[in-house]
Amino acid sequence: MSKLITKLSAGAFALLLALPAQAQDTLDAESVVATINGTEITLGHMLIIRAALPDQYQQLPDDVLWDGILDQIVQQTVLSQQAAEEDGRRVTLALENERRALRAAQVIEGVVGSAVTEEAVQSFYEDAYLEGDATEEFNASHILVETEEEAAAIVEELKGGADFAAVAAEKSTGPSGPNGGSLGWFGPGMMVEEFQTAVEGMEVGAISDPVQTQFGWHVITLNEKRIQEAPELDAVRAEIENQLSQQAVTQHIQEATDAADVSRTPKESVDTSVLSNPNLLTE
Template structure:
């Protein structure tokens, strides 16, 4: 929307003043707020535009939005009433697509409303975060080299008192070398299996024997480990609601599609380049 929102239109003001004054509680979506060459514009038309405005316009006062929205409708209406504004094939198809999309969105909204309840969110939270064994996380450092012999010599060196971080900076070929080999915190499945298995079997402060992975040979030091606490429900509620919504909508779509009588033109039977031929809309 352009500066129609912010500029007061004399024509819109005249239309407003011509209307009988009605208390807010007597208005309905069918209340007529303007008439243009016999075409009635209702409060419902205005409300639909209001609901679809970008966020930056949603914050504007209602008295400003009223003028801008009514201006827009009046101007669109007088344009659409011209001979050149007849309902072309493009417009017909666009309206059919828009109607289909809006009706589908309404059904999806109903599905989500039924699926996303406090009880469902709580149940999914408990299933996701409170059941099963607590997740253990690890904080480790490593030194990566090319051969087992190099790794064995390094393991002996750091066990003998050499500073692990300093040796990592000097000898590690991995990207964490300049940072002293520090890998930070990670949980199950975040490292390659051989590395993960070695770390899970270590005690805090221990230095591993050489561990081979697809990247080379590692000497690992386990710095810390902890049990990951379950997050508060409030912090993951949005994520849980999204999961419930997606699952419910996908399930319902699968059910409806499976029970529908659907026929498709096989892709092999058409030249799919026709999809770029927008000129067909003019025929």
């Protein structure tokens, strides 16, 4: 916004003094806040600009924003009054696009408002996080080697009392070797299928037989397992609201588009390079 944080000019200040006195609590969107050569500017005009400001300006005090927004409107109005009486093609098309976008956004806002209710959020939370089988998580370590023979020899060594972390640090070719082979906590589907299946069938403290994956041969020990606790609703509320919004908007747009009589010019029948020719707007 041009010169947002500037003081009112003497002319603008005099203009404000000339306006009818109104108590702040009586102002509404139709209240006239300025008149420029007979053109009335209302509080509603200011509110629309205020709502569209970038975040860094949204934090400014209202008295500062008032000055900046009104200055901008006054300057734009003075300049627009100097333009041709009839809107040119560029202005007309831009206004049509802006009106279309604003009306579409208004519909979307209503769709989202209807879909994202407290009841819908609670229902989604219960279905996604509270219903169904509890999810198990696993904490495992592994030793990765190239051949089954090497893995089988390591299994025998571990069953003979060797320390798993020490053997992993010495012999594992995987990136977790220096850390004793520790993989930390993981849930279903986070490991390759053969590895995941082996872990899910193990008891805590057990040593697996050699397990082959695309990476080589693994010897696995299951350190711990636990039931994954459902998060609190507030911790996932934003994610749930976003999913509900996306689902509702996608469905509404699809249904509205399917119900509409839409005719498109086939792309193959036009020279799409016309999109790079802004001079067409002045012809």
